[in-house]
Amino acid sequence: MDVLKIATAGSVDDGKSTLIGRLLFETNSITTDKLEAIMASSKKKGLDYIDLSLLTDGLIAEREQGITIDVAHIYFSTPMRKFIIADTPGHFEYTRNMVTGASNANVSMILVDARNGVVEQTFRHFYISCLLRIPNVVVCVNKMDLVDYDQKSFEETKAAFMAFAEKVRFPGQEISFIPVSSLYGENLVRQSELMPWYQEAPLLSLLEAIPLEQHLSEEPSRFPVQYVVRPKSEEFHDYRAYAGKVASGLLRKGERVVVLPSGQETTIARIEKFGREIEAAQAKESVSVLLQDDVDISRGDMIVPLSQLPRQSRQLEATICWMDKKPLRAGSTYLLQHGVNVAKAKVSTLSNLIDVVTLDNNTQVSELKLNEIADVQLKTAKEFFYDAFADNRANGSFILIDEQTNSTVGVGLIR
Amino acid sequence: MATHNTAFPRELEDEAIYILREVAAQFEKPVLLFSGGKDSITLVRLAQKAFYPARIPFPLLHVDTGHNFEETIRFRDELVEELGLELIVRYVQDSIDQQKVVEETGKYASRNVLQTVTLLDAIEEFGFDACIGGARRDEEKARAKERIFSVRNDFGQWDAKKQRPELFDMLNGRISMGENVRVFPISNWTELDVWNYIREEQLAIPSIYYSHERETFERDGQILPYSNFMLVSDDEPVSTRMVRFRTVGDMTCTAAVESTAVAIEDIIAEILSATVSERGARIDDKRSEAAMEKRKQAGYF
Ligand SMILES: Nc1nc2c(ncn2[C@@H]2O[C@H](COP(=O)(O)OP(=O)(O)O)[C@@H](O)[C@H]2O)c(=O)[nH]1
Numbered sequence: 001m002d003v004l005k006i007a008t009a010g011s012v013d014d015g016k017s018t019l020i021g022r023l024l025f026e027t028n029s030i031t032t033d034k035l036e037a038i039m040a041s042s043k044k045k046g047l048d049y050i051d052l053s054l055l056t057d058g059l060i061a062e063r064e065q066g067i068t069i070d071v072a073h074i075y076f077s078t079p080m081r082k083f084i085i086a087d088t089p090g091h092f093e094y095t096r097n098m099v100t101g102a103s104n105a106n107v108s109m110i111l112v113d114a115r116n117g118v119v120e121q122t123f124r125h126f127y128i129s130c131l132l133r134i135p136n137v138v139v140c141v142n143k144m145d146l147v148d149y150d151q152k153s154f155e156e157t158k159a160a161f162m163a164f165a166e167k168v169r170f171p172g173q174e175i176s177f178i179p180v181s182s183l184y185g186e187n188l189v190r191q192s193e194l195m196p197w198y199q200e201a202p203l204l205s206l207l208e209a210i211p212l213e214q215h216l217s218e219e220p221s222r223f224p225v226q227y228v229v230r231p232k233s234e235e236f237h238d239y240r241a242y243a244g245k246v247a248s249g250l251l252r253k254g255e256r257v258v259v260l261p262s263g264q265e266t267t268i269a270r271i272e273k274f275g276r277e278i279e280a281a282q283a284k285e286s287v288s289v290l291l292q293d294d295v296d297i298s299r300g301d302m303i304v305p306l307s308q309l310p311r312q313s314r315q316l317e318a319t320i321c322w323m324d325k326k327p328l329r330a331g332s333t334y335l336l337q338h339g340v341n342v343a344k345a346k347v348s349t350l351s352n353l354i355d356v357v358t359l360d361n362n363t364q365v366s367e368l369k370l371n372e373i374a375d376v377q378l379k380t381a382k383e384f385f386y387d388a389f390a391d392n393r394a395n396g397s398f399i400l401i402d403e404q405t406n407s408t409v410g411v412g413l414i415r
Numbered sequence: 416m417a418t419h420n421t422a423f424p425r426e427l428e429d430e431a432i433y434i435l436r437e438v439a440a441q442f443e444k445p446v447l448l449f450s451g452g453k454d455s456i457t458l459v460r461l462a463q464k465a466f467y468p469a470r471i472p473f474p475l476l477h478v479d480t481g482h483n484f485e486e487t488i489r490f491r492d493e494l495v496e497e498l499g500l501e502l503i504v505r506y507v508q509d510s511i512d513q514q515k516v517v518e519e520t521g522k523y524a525s526r527n528v529l530q531t532v533t534l535l536d537a538i539e540e541f542g543f544d545a546c547i548g549g550a551r552r553d554e555e556k557a558r559a560k561e562r563i564f565s566v567r568n569d570f571g572q573w574d575a576k577k578q579r580p581e582l583f584d585m586l587n588g589r590i591s592m593g594e595n596v597r598v599f600p601i602s603n604w605t606e607l608d609v610w611n612y613i614r615e616e617q618l619a620i621p622s623i624y625y626s627h628e629r630e631t632f633e634r635d636g637q638i639l640p641y642s643n644f645m646l647v648s649d650d651e652p653v654s655t656r657m658v659r660f661r662t663v664g665d666m667t668c669t670a671a672v673e674s675t676a677v678a679i680e681d682i683i684a685e686i687l688s689a690t691v692s693e694r695g696a697r698i699d700d701k702r703s704e705a706a707m708e709k710r711k712q713a714g715y716f
């Protein structure tokens with residue numbers, strides 16, 4: 001049973017929450033008590049239809065204002081797979097919540113209002129989807145009912161989107177387009193009869209067919225040590241295992257490995273899951289690793305194959321998306337968390353502030369404000385072991401933490 | 416609600432174990448909130464797996480409302496005994512006796528809201544900095560908005576509008592003195608995922624999840640368990656029914672469903688055909704449209 005993670009994107013009112021609500025409704029994923037509750041709220045709001053966006057807009061403030069403020073996670077499944085949808089806000093000021101929802105997604109589902117075509121937020125969200133290297137983008141041209149299900153509107157939106165997309169997409173990224181009406185459920189689960197000019201599969205079938213990332217196991221293996229297991233009991237007196245989640249690649253028993261930062265070489269003696277031995281562990285599996293030799297290892301260290309070393313350095317170059325009201329400035333110090341490894345980091349330079357709509361680059365940057373994206377160079381207090389984000393999503397990203405507020409203030413994608 | 420069954424997606428277990436290990440690594444004094452229900456039983460199994468062959472490196476905390484199902488308490492004590500766990504129990508009755516909270520009165524009186532005070536007191540008493548809970552995002556619309564590491568201020572309050580960004584799988588557990596973090600390792604599981612996991616792992620669960628004979632009465636279209644803790648009026652006749660419970664809460668706020676389920680497979684089949692959600696049987700959620708968000712703001716988990 002596999003799990004497909006989808007994040008919605010697109011400007012305010014383009015219909016993200018409604019589309020999810022309708023998808024749940026059409027797949028019989030809404031129980032009667034929940035449906036009755038939103039019917040009652042719709043009525044209370046004076047609507048003459050069921051407002052399915054109320055299914056995901058669960059906060060008091062969201063329901064009052066009729067907008068999405070923070071990510072909601074929604075679950076449903078079909079006989080094919082389990083789906084997790086992150087419904088994200090469309091407002092510019094909540095971009096950081098959109099990034100939160102999108103960071104784990106396999107699919108970015110971008111909605112566009114057929115009447116307005118692509119707008120600034122469409123570009124911004126597509127740009128972020130590319131930055132996060134989300135392998136699949138599905139553009140839903142929504143509210144087709146309001147343009148009389150007209151093919152021309154659809155084609156125009158598609159052309160305008162592609163003109164921009166060609167400039168920012170990365171090789172291998174799949175982009176597909178589908179005309180829908182979320183309000184009436186056209187082309188969501190069943191093929192719409194109102195748009196005979198569109199012969200391809202409806203949205204749900206498209207989502208069921210999206211391949212999951214296979215390349216994770218082909219990447220070099222990276223095993224960040226999360227926790228050292230030392231039972232110190234009678235029975236397991238000398239037991240010492242390194243627990244963690246495989247970040248990428250395949251970890252094999254018998255493989256020659258290096259432990260970073262010490263550089264000591266050893267062999268993987270045993271890989272365990274709850275005491276049961278396994279021959280190999282794949283990306284995203286939580287396991288315990290036992291080594292041949294007595295090596296000094298603590299949390300934050302990394303076990304990697306001798307033949308495929310990551311980059312090791314105290315200097316990082318990255319693209320940063322800023323998420324805090326207090327701007328980032330060159331010279332400031334933060335905590336940098338790369339996976340489970342944390343150290344102080346100082347911003348040495350700030351450059352290339354990008355205008356995600358015109359794609360203009362501003363080389364003279366004095367500060368990075370909330371929701372802005374630019375390049376930085378960082379100096380860290382200790383060595384990190386990483387790969388470029390483009391080659392390895394799991395080992396190529398980090399967060400910055402403000403030591404005063406403890407808040408997560410930025411996300412970095414290593415170049 | 417689902418319309419067909421599927422195998423348990425193993426990556427959910429890997430994710431939960433990763434989260435539990437982060438808790439053990441990042442916090443000084445974590446605790447696992449244990450209610451005796453299926454979600455917290457699942458958490459205990461995940462914690463066993465995360466640290467095996469070492470012991471679970473944190474205690475369990477049960478906030479006892481005094482209105483529990485007997486079967487749950489018995490089950491709790493057996494599980495703790497069998498696995499050699501450390502259990503802390505704190506009582507809502509004590510908070511009432513200390514006049515920190517006032518017992519509700521009337522037909523709908525429940526101690527569900529009061530337990531927040533007992534919980535916050537226990538957090539302060541032991542200095543817990545992380546409380547692991549079995550809440551799931553699919554349960555309820557306010558819970559759908561939760562982060563995995565959810566920071567609470569020194570009054571235990573949740574501020575939905577100021578949540579930290581949570582990127583990729585990186586969990587930031589840094590807090591100031593007095594704050595604590597609520598951790599939800601099974602955020603991404605559905606009710607069905609939990610049952611499939613319990614089946615695959617062959618976990619024991621309290622008997623009230625299975626069909627049994629019980630004295631019950633009807634109120635507002637729901638079947639409620641009859642107990643000394645509730646005022647039952649003359650026009651609410653008590654009768655014996657074959658029922659089971661989908662969630663384990665207080666006897667005063669957990670409704671039963673009529674059922675003949677005697678095995679996990681039967682329970683799963685029932686859930687697949689159910690048209691009402693799991694929390695549809697929770698009277699505590701029905702107090703108002705935003706009941707859950709308001710309780711979370713006050714420090715509920
Ligand atoms: N006519 C029409 N209205 C729609 C459609 N999809 C959404 N809407 C309406 O557009 C408004 C915004 O929808 P919502 O889902 O909240 O948008 P979001 O901000 O992207 O989540 C609501 O009033 C919806 O009822 C559609 O396909 N057709």
Ligand SMILES: [Mg+2]
Nearest residue numbers: 016017067068
């Ligand atoms: Mg919305």
